[in-house]
Each structure stands twice: as structure tokens, then as C-alpha cells.
Amino acid sequence: MATKIEIKKFNLWYTDFHALKDISINIEEKRITAMIGPSGCGKSTLLRSINRINDTIEGVRVSGEINIGGTNIYDDKTDVDFLRRNVGMVFQRPNPFPISIYENVAFGLKVNRIASKKGVIDETVEESLKSVLLWDDIKNKLKKSALELTLEQQQRLCIARVIAVKPEIILLDEPCSSLDPVATQRIEELMMQLKEKYTIVIVTHNMHQAARVSHDTAFMLLGKLIEFDVTEKIFTNPAQKETHDYVSGRFG
Amino acid sequence: MRKTIDSIIETIIFICGILSIVFVVMIFGFLLKEGFAFFKEFGVISFITGKLWYPTSDPAKFGILSLIIGSLLVTAGACVIAVPIGIMSALYISEIAPSGVKDVLKSCVELMAAVPSVVIGFVGMVTFVPLVRAVFDIPTGLTAFSGSVMLAFMAMPTIVTISEDAIRSVPWSYKEGALALGATKWQAIRRIVLKAAMPGIIAAIMLGIGRVVGETMAVMMITGNAAHIPHSIFEPVRTMTATIAAEMGETVRGGMHYRSLFAIGLVLFVITFIVNFIADLFLGKSKK
Numbered sequence: 001m002a003t004k005i006e007i008k009k010f011n012l013w014y015t016d017f018h019a020l021k022d023i024s025i026n027i028e029e030k031r032i033t034a035m036i037g038p039s040g041c042g043k044s045t046l047l048r049s050i051n052r053i054n055d056t057i058e059g060v061r062v063s064g065e066i067n068i069g070g071t072n073i074y075d076d077k078t079d080v081d082f083l084r085r086n087v088g089m090v091f092q093r094p095n096p097f098p099i100s101i102y103e104n105v106a107f108g109l110k111v112n113r114i115a116s117k118k119g120v121i122d123e124t125v126e127e128s129l130k131s132v133l134l135w136d137d138i139k140n141k142l143k144k145s146a147l148e149l150t151l152e153q154q155q156r157l158c159i160a161r162v163i164a165v166k167p168e169i170i171l172l173d174e175p176c177s178s179l180d181p182v183a184t185q186r187i188e189e190l191m192m193q194l195k196e197k198y199t200i201v202i203v204t205h206n207m208h209q210a211a212r213v214s215h216d217t218a219f220m221l222l223g224k225l226i227e228f229d230v231t232e233k234i235f236t237n238p239a240q241k242e243t244h245d246y247v248s249g250r251f252g
Numbered sequence: 253m254r255k256t257i258d259s260i261i262e263t264i265i266f267i268c269g270i271l272s273i274v275f276v277v278m279i280f281g282f283l284l285k286e287g288f289a290f291f292k293e294f295g296v297i298s299f300i301t302g303k304l305w306y307p308t309s310d311p312a313k314f315g316i317l318s319l320i321i322g323s324l325l326v327t328a329g330a331c332v333i334a335v336p337i338g339i340m341s342a343l344y345i346s347e348i349a350p351s352g353v354k355d356v357l358k359s360c361v362e363l364m365a366a367v368p369s370v371v372i373g374f375v376g377m378v379t380f381v382p383l384v385r386a387v388f389d390i391p392t393g394l395t396a397f398s399g400s401v402m403l404a405f406m407a408m409p410t411i412v413t414i415s416e417d418a419i420r421s422v423p424w425s426y427k428e429g430a431l432a433l434g435a436t437k438w439q440a441i442r443r444i445v446l447k448a449a450m451p452g453i454i455a456a457i458m459l460g461i462g463r464v465v466g467e468t469m470a471v472m473m474i475t476g477n478a479a480h481i482p483h484s485i486f487e488p489v490r491t492m493t494a495t496i497a498a499e500m501g502e503t504v505r506g507g508m509h510y511r512s513l514f515a516i517g518l519v520l521f522v523i524t525f526i527v528n529f530i531a532d533l534f535l536g537k538s539k540k
């Protein structure tokens with residue numbers, strides 16, 4: 001098994017607040033890795049460091065390395081736009097753009113100049129919407145505003161939009177927290193399918209979700225990585241007492 | 253006792269509210285009365301399409317086409333200048349400027365809105381008009397172009413403040429989503445943020461235009477006041493507002509000339525009403 005994302009002694013500060021402390025994890029290729037931990041422990045911050053979307057927040061400083069494909073993404077030479085295309089992100093609240101469904105999916109293709117011919121774009125849009133199982137529902141209303149879709153459909157669209165630019169890694173930050181249980185289950189099924197082709201990292205508040213979908217689980221507490229192991233081990237026989245307390249529901 | 257005071261205050265507020273409506277209706281009624289009295293004798297079509305404005309010669313000619321074109325030319329010129337600069341400034345203030353610069357710029361724009369139009373007209377007359385004359389080597393600097401530039405200054409604060417509002421109220425998650433897909437900052441702004449803010453920006457432009465169309469003092473001072481159909485933006489023109497302001501004092505109350513000015517007022521009213529209506533339409537849309 002190959003390591004896809006190698007996080008090495010990674011630290012992050014929001015101005016003076018030390019949000020991530022000496023995190024080191026190796027995330028494996030074509031698997032689903034879950035990050036769990038109580039609110040405010042830094043899960044989102046760590047996830048958002050992997051595509052450097054944290055750079056857009058004023059006052060953020062980092063130290064340490066995150067290596068993807070053998071190069072440190074925090075290196076000065078890194079092309080951040082290319083990195084973000086290669087490491088897609090799905091947010092907690094579905095955030096489709098206020099343009100048509102079609103244009104939402106085509107957006108990444110156009111801005112990254114992946115395709116410019118209408119035929120190629122059409123094909124990719126169709127393919128992407130099919131792989132998130134949205135195509136049949138909306139193939140007749142591609143020109144409609146994306147904001148008219150249901151929340152679940154919007155989140156699927158956001159995943160399709162990411163898939164369209166053919167990333168290697170997909171980051172999901174609590175992608176189901178604004179969805180109902182049925183929609184949640186269907187998005188989980190979708191993730192299981194996607195892991196065949198992509199390396200997936202998911203942040204979740206929901207321990208059952210982590211247990212259901214992931215191979216590996218990282219447990220974080222107060223900006224530190226407490227334990228990282230295969231999911232089954234974390235949930236049945238964790239090495240650390242804090243992990244045990246958390247997964248058995250004693251806090252958080 | 254307290255009840256009586258309450259009801260007295262309520263009545264006063266009610267009367268004030270009603271009064272403002274009554275005044276608007278009365279002004280409009282007055283415009284209609286005088287305007288229609290004029291149209292009955294002269295005809296709407298010949299008024300609007302007539303090329304000659306000789307209100308005091310015999311027989312008098314009341315064609316306001318040149319005035320309409322004057323107003324449109326000056327307004328269009330002002331838009332061409334104020335819209336791009338205004339939107340760029342709004343973008344700069346909301347997306348690029350560091351927070352210190354942002355506050356200073358915002359205060360400057362607000363200050364600009366507070367400068368009375370007669371002051372802008374005067375400053376334009378003594379500084380900009382001679383410059384236009386020298387640079388373009390034309391007989392007079394009192395041209396539609398000079399008017400447009402000065403009016404652009406007056407429309408800018410409206411355009412900047414309202415567009416900036418619209419741009420700032422675009423949810424951060426849109427921009428974040430765009431960046432996360434590999435868009436550059438500029439691509440995210442142009443393709444997503446500006447698009448999402450567009451209804452608000454159009455409303456801003458319309459309100460800016462509304463201000464320019466109705467402007468009187470500055471255009472009277474610097475556009476040259478020649479009631480003829482201009483062939484280029486570097487010729488003197490005369491606007492509808494300037495005509496009313498300049499001639500109202502010389503007319504005989506109740507005469508044709510007097511009434512023709514009210515008819516011009518009516519035309520202006522209709523134009524600004526339409527512009528404001530469009531602005532409201534888009535403002536409503538952007539609030540949703």
C-alpha cells in the first residue's frame with residue numbers, strides 16, 4: 001500500500017492560537033480515512049491544510065510538511081491552484097454556485113483550462129453527474145439554477161463538480177451534517193464507490209459514520225493527534241485512554 | 253394622560269406620512285395639468301421629435317429632440333466613465349484593499365457623495381473645461397464630454413457604495429468553493445462573485461444613472477447650453493434639466509413657453525421613474 005498524503009510534524013497557528021500541534025499521519029492511497037474528535041479540536045483546520053484553502057484566512061502560519069506525491073505542498077514552488085485542482089474539497093454546507101447546474105460542473109474545467117471544446121465539456125459534465133448518481137434526476141434541467149436542487153442534490157452536485165477536474169484526493173468536511181438520515185446513507189454509499197478511484201479524507205462528527213465508511217481513523221483532541229490506526233482497532237481496542245473515552249461516548 | 257400624548261404623537265406621525273404622499277401627488281398632478289395643457293395645443297409627437305427649440309421666436313418652436321439627445325449623450329458618457337471605474341473601485345475596496353486602506357477609501361467615497369453639485373460644476377468649469385479645450389484643441393471646452401466627466405464624479409459614490417454592498421454580501425462559501433476547485437483569485441471574483449452580485453450592481457448603476465439624468469447645476473455650468481443636435485461628444489449640448497432651470501425665470505406664467513417647460517419636466521419624470529423602477533426591481537432581486 002502506498003502513502004498518498006504524508007503529514008510530518010505539521011503545526012498551524014491562527015495568529016497566536018496554536019490550532020494544530022505536531023501532527024504526523026500517513027494517509028494511504030485509495031482508502032477512506034476519517035478524522036474524528038470533539039468540536040474545536042482542529043479536524044477542519046487539518047483537512048483545510050491539505051489543499052491550502054487555509055491560506056485565504058488572514059493570520060494563518062504553518063510549520064512542518066505535508067507531502068503529496070513526494071513534494072511538500074507548503075514549498076514556495078508549489079502551484080497552489082494546481083494543488084487545489086488535484087485535491088478537491090467538499091464543504092459542510094453544500095455551496096453550489098448561483099449559476100446553472102451545468103455551469104457548476106463545467107466551472108472547474110474552464111478555470112483550469114482542462115477543456116474548452118463544448119463537446120468535451122458536455123461529456124465530462126455528463127460523466128461527472130452520472131458518477132454521483134445525479135444524472136437521471138436532472139438531465140432535463142441542466143440549465144436550471146443549482147440553487148433549486150434539494151440539499152442532498154446540491155451536495156452531490158458539489159461532489160460532481162470536484163470529480164469533473166479529475167483530482168486524486170477528495171477532502172470532505174462533514175459532508176452530511178446538513179442532510180437527513182436517508183440522504184446521509186446515500187452519500188455514504190457514494191463515498192464507498194468513489195474510494196475505488198480516489199483517496200478520500202472525511203471529517204465527521206458522527207462516530208457511526210466513521211465506523212461505517214472508513215478504513216483508517218484519526219482521533220484528535222485539542223489540536224493534537226491522539227491516535228491513528230485502522231478504524232476497527234480505534235473503535236474496538238484503542239491504545240490510548242482518551243480515544244477509548246471518546247469512542248465509548250464518555251465525552252464530546 | 254399618557255394615552256392622550258401617545259395618540260397625539262401617533263396622529264402627528266400619521267399626518268406627516270400622509271403629507272409626503274399628498275405632496276408627491278400634487279407635484280405630479282401639477283406637472284400633468286400644465287404638461288397636458290401644452291400637449292393639447294402642440295402635440296406630443298411634434299414635441300418629442302421636433303428638432304428646433306425656439307420657444308420665444310414667432311412662431312415659437314418647441315422641439316425637444318436636441319435636449320433629449322443632449323441629456324442622453326451626457327448621461328451615456330457619464331456611465332461609460334463611471335460604471336467601469338465604479339465597479340473596479342467597489343471590487344478593490346471589498347476584495348483587495350487591506351482593512352486600513354479600505355476604511356479610508358470608504359470615507360473618501362462618502363465624502364465625495366456629500367459635495368454639492370454646484371461645487372463640482374464650478375470646479376469643473378475653472379479646471380477641467382480649459383483643459384479639455386487645450387487638449388483636444390476645440391473652440392470651447394464647454395462640451396458634452398466635460399459634462400459627462402463631471403457627472404461621472406457625481407454618479408461614482410452611488411455606484412461604488414451600492415456595488416460594494418452587493419459584492420460584500422456574496423457568501424464567502426461561493427468564493428471558497430471556487431478557489432477550492434483551482435480557480436485563481438481573479439477567476440473566482442470574475443466568474444462567481446461578480447455574477448452573484450450582478451443584480452445589486454445593476455441596481456447601483458441604475459441609481460447612479462438616475463442621479464445623472466436629474467442633475468441640473470453642474471450640466472448647466474459646463475455643457476455649453478447649445479440647443480442643437482450634437483455630432484460628437486466634443487460639442488456643446490443642452491440637457492432637459494438645464495433648459496428648465498435656465499428658462500423658467502423668463503417665462504410668462506400660464507403661457508405656452510411656461511407650459512412647455514412643465515412638459516419637459518413630465519418627460520424627465522417619466523425617464524427617471526423608469527430608471528428607478530428598474531433599479532428597484534434589481535434591488536429586490538439581490539435582497540432575495
Ligand SMILES: Nc1ncnc2c1ncn2[C@@H]1O[C@H](COP(=O)(O)OP(=O)(O)OP(=O)(O)O)[C@@H](O)[C@H]1O
Binds near residue numbers: 017038
Ligand atoms: N479563522 C479562525 N481564526 C481563529 N481561530 C480559528 C479559526 N478557525 C478555527 N479556529 C479555531 O481553531 C480551533 C480548531 O477549529 P476547527 O474548525 O478546525 O475545529 P473542528 O475540529 O473542525 O470543529 P468542529 O467539529 O466544530 O467543526 C478551534 O478552537 C477554533 O476556534
Ligand SMILES: [Mg+2]
Binds near residue numbers: 043044045173
Ligand atoms: Mg469543522
